[in-house]
Amino acid sequence: MSQLAQYIAEKRQQKPILSMTHVVYGYPSVQESLDWMATLLEAGADFIEVQFPFSDPVADGPTIVAACHGALHDQSLTVEQCLTDIGQLGRDYPQARIALMSYLNPMYRYGLEKLVKRCAEENIQGLILPDLPYEQAADLRTYCEANGVDPVWLVTPVTPKDRLAFLAKEATGFLYCVARSGVTGNSNHNGGDQQSLDEYLAEINSHTSAPIGVGFGIREKAHVDALKGKADVAIIGSALLDAYNKGGKEEGLKLFNNLFNS
Amino acid sequence: MQSNNGYYGEFGGSYIPEILYSSQQQILHAFEEAKNDPAFIAELKDTWQNYSGRPTPLTFCKNLTDYFGGAQIYLKREDLNQSGAHKMNNVIGQALLVKRMGKKRVIAETGAGQHGVATALIAARLGLECTIYMGAKDVKRQYPNVFWMKQLGATVVPVAEGAQTLRDALDEALRDWSSSHEDSHYLIGTTCGCAPFPEMVAYFQSVIGEEVKEQSQAQFGQYPDRLYACVGGGSNACGLFLPFLEEKEVEMIGVEAGGKGLELGQHSIRLSNGLGQKGIAQGFATMFLQDANGQLQETHSIAAGLDYVGVSPIIAHLAQEGRIQMTYAMDDEVVAACSLLLKKEGIIPALESSHALAGAFKDAPNLPKESRIVINLSGRGDKDIFNVAKAMNDATFPEFLEDYMADYKEHLNNEGEA
Numbered sequence: 001m002s003q004l005a006q007y008i009a010e011k012r013q014q015k016p017i018l019s020m021t022h023v024v025y026g027y028p029s030v031q032e033s034l035d036w037m038a039t040l041l042e043a044g045a046d047f048i049e050v051q052f053p054f055s056d057p058v059a060d061g062p063t064i065v066a067a068c069h070g071a072l073h074d075q076s077l078t079v080e081q082c083l084t085d086i087g088q089l090g091r092d093y094p095q096a097r098i099a100l101m102s103y104l105n106p107m108y109r110y111g112l113e114k115l116v117k118r119c120a121e122e123n124i125q126g127l128i129l130p131d132l133p134y135e136q137a138a139d140l141r142t143y144c145e146a147n148g149v150d151p152v153w154l155v156t157p158v159t160p161k162d163r164l165a166f167l168a169k170e171a172t173g174f175l176y177c178v179a180r181s182g183v184t185g186n187s188n189h190n191g192g193d194q195q196s197l198d199e200y201l202a203e204i205n206s207h208t209s210a211p212i213g214v215g216f217g218i219r220e221k222a223h224v225d226a227l228k229g230k231a232d233v234a235i236i237g238s239a240l241l242d243a244y245n246k247g248g249k250e251e252g253l254k255l256f257n258n259l260f261n262s
Numbered sequence: 263m264q265s266n267n268g269y270y271g272e273f274g275g276s277y278i279p280e281i282l283y284s285s286q287q288q289i290l291h292a293f294e295e296a297k298n299d300p301a302f303i304a305e306l307k308d309t310w311q312n313y314s315g316r317p318t319p320l321t322f323c324k325n326l327t328d329y330f331g332g333a334q335i336y337l338k339r340e341d342l343n344q345s346g347a348h349k350m351n352n353v354i355g356q357a358l359l360v361k362r363m364g365k366k367r368v369i370a371e372t373g374a375g376q377h378g379v380a381t382a383l384i385a386a387r388l389g390l391e392c393t394i395y396m397g398a399k400d401v402k403r404q405y406p407n408v409f410w411m412k413q414l415g416a417t418v419v420p421v422a423e424g425a426q427t428l429r430d431a432l433d434e435a436l437r438d439w440s441s442s443h444e445d446s447h448y449l450i451g452t453t454c455g456c457a458p459f460p461e462m463v464a465y466f467q468s469v470i471g472e473e474v475k476e477q478s479q480a481q482f483g484q485y486p487d488r489l490y491a492c493v494g495g496g497s498n499a500c501g502l503f504l505p506f507l508e509e510k511e512v513e514m515i516g517v518e519a520g521g522k523g524l525e526l527g528q529h530s531i532r533l534s535n536g537l538g539q540k541g542i543a544q545g546f547a548t549m550f551l552q553d554a555n556g557q558l559q560e561t562h563s564i565a566a567g568l569d570y571v572g573v574s575p576i577i578a579h580l581a582q583e584g585r586i587q588m589t590y591a592m593d594d595e596v597v598a599a600c601s602l603l604l605k606k607e608g609i610i611p612a613l614e615s616s617h618a619l620a621g622a623f624k625d626a627p628n629l630p631k632e633s634r635i636v637i638n639l640s641g642r643g644d645k646d647i648f649n650v651a652k653a654m655n656d657a658t659f660p661e662f663l664e665d666y667m668a669d670y671k672e673h674l675n676n677e678g679e680a
């Protein structure tokens with residue numbers, strides 16, 4: 001069994017739903033982003049999804065895009081330093097797990113094989129690359145398998161049924177279920193009516209034994225509560241960043257506690 | 263050019279968010295079917311001919327030929343298309359495909375606004391809803407095109423993210439498509455993006471080279487010796503070059519934008535001088551201008567249509583194979599080439615196309631008198647009037663603008679009172 005899946009299974013014994021909080025590395029500065037991650041881990045976050053910024057984040061909406069551009073504005077961020085920093089964070093908070101999210105190009109430039117090896121060394125057990133579809137990821141899959149790191153595949157409400165079944169079967173650490181069409185966060189690019197989330201999650205559950213994470217558009221306690229019993233991890237990104245932008249760590253923490261500790 | 267499952271050598275592919283998988287597959291299949299459907303091809307040809315004015319002429323330039331004293335110079339006149347550029351060939355093809363797929367809305371990115379206007383034109387004609395993404399900086403620089411897009415009924419969305427230019431507009435168009443894929447088609451303007459876009463756009467643009475084959479046979483009994491095209495995203499170059507790919511004696515030269523100099527940020531040279539590096543972004547693998555950490559970088563060209571960070575995977579592959587020679591022209595050489603064409607041949611070229619002219623003019627004097635070259639005049643230059651006036655330091659242009667402004671304001675005041 002994958003390390004990540006095992007971690008989720010064990011933690012789920014104690015909690016009806018786990019939290020994965022998203023933070024953009026380097027935003028507003030490297031130190032502040034690391035402080036913010038530590039704060040969330042202190043508050044009991046089960047996962048941090050660390051986004052290494054890319055200049056052209058096409059699956060993200062305005063909040064995260066602005067943070068990525070902000071992070072890249074007048075500092076040069078390296079993948080190596082990011083891995084070292086978040087590896088340390090993971091050692092400081094051994095009860096939680098760190099997943100790395102980015103777009104393909106910065107990872108490709110760094111070297112995919114080296115990336116996976118370094119992730120394993122830093123105990124980063126999950127890798128999320130939204131612009132690397134399964135079919136194009138043969139090399140990455142090989143490296144991941146050899147190093148005990150889980151590549152995280154995404155499925156969406158418009159993924160064809162046979163493909164969904166296939167990806168669900170291939171999922172190891174967890175399967176990332178995108179809750180709706182569109183990009184992350186609140187934007188004018190959000191999809192409209194869809195088959196109900198419950199039905200969609202039931203369909204996915206019927207195909208996989210891997211844990212299920214749900215993200216995109218989770219902003220309120222009701223959204224998190226609605227996932228209990230149907231998914232394992234609630235992934236919260238833009239809403240948390242919106243709160244952080246509004247009132248810093250304090251406001252961000254308030255939202256986190258409201259969603260997961262109340 | 264047929265791809266190998268979306269790849270051209272090591273370039274191309276389909277690197278898109280999962281949410282777009284179904285729409286991408288739909289386009290793939292619709293295009294395959296349409297290509298093989300005589301009714302679709304007939305409608306395509308009819309629209310090219312009766313709406314856009316194809317075939318465009320192959321014009322012999324006697325004065326230029328005498329002036330350089332070398333190769334005989336011909337121009338392929340894509341400037342005479344409806345909308346004033348080769349962009350029309352592609353938007354007609356894709357818009358007919360949109361109708362076929364039963365979608366009702368098109369999304370497009372645009373830099374200078376040429377592709378935006380072409381898309382808005384065909385959308386108006388075919389009754390499609392149309393949203394154009396354009397960098398906020400480009401909206402300011404290219405307002406006349408924005409004006410026409412709006413008059414044509416398109417919604418123009420200024421993109422204020424990042425460098426606020428074409429690259430950001432393309433990202434934002436992809437984001438729109440991620441949410442609107444069920445009823446919208448992403449009508450990309452060049453031979454870039456995820457498969458099958460490069461192949462499809464190249465297919466629709468290949469009418470350029472097919473016509474040159476016929477016209478050169480008719481006019482001088484053989485194929486040209488050399489072909490020249492400017493390379494932004496690569497669509498006019500693919501269009502001229504690909505039909506000649508198997509004609510090994512025909513040489514092909516692609517001309518990129520050298521801009522103001524070879525430092526990063528001053529040019530858009532992705533394929534010469536080792537300036538670009540392989541990367542995977544915006545849906546496909548190609549040579550990108552990027553830093554050591556894989557962040558895409560800003561680019562520059564006097565011609566907005568060449569001011570792009572990536573390049574067609576087809577061109578990247580053929581350049582790597584040595585089938586196409588790549589070179590570049592600097593901003594000032596481009597303005598000089600534009601000026602020379604105006605004076606010698608009475609043709610107003612787009613600044614993009616003037617890169618191809620500049621590249622060809624460098625070689626022409628040294629080529630044998632009996633050799634023939636064809637330069638793709640991808641677009642006409644009316645749109646560049648402001649930039650060319652500035653580059654030529656025309657002294658009376660500001661005066662004209664001031665008078666025009668004063669008159670415009672007075673007109674608005676009078677309207678307000680009436």
Ligand SMILES: Cc1ncc(COP(=O)(O)O)c(C=O)c1O
Pocket residue numbers: 347348349373374376377451452453492493494495496497498499566567568612614615640641642
């Ligand atoms: C007249 C003209 N030529 C060339 C280009 C460059 O595009 P491509 O390289 O796809 O032909 C443009 C793009 O806007 C254009 O308007």
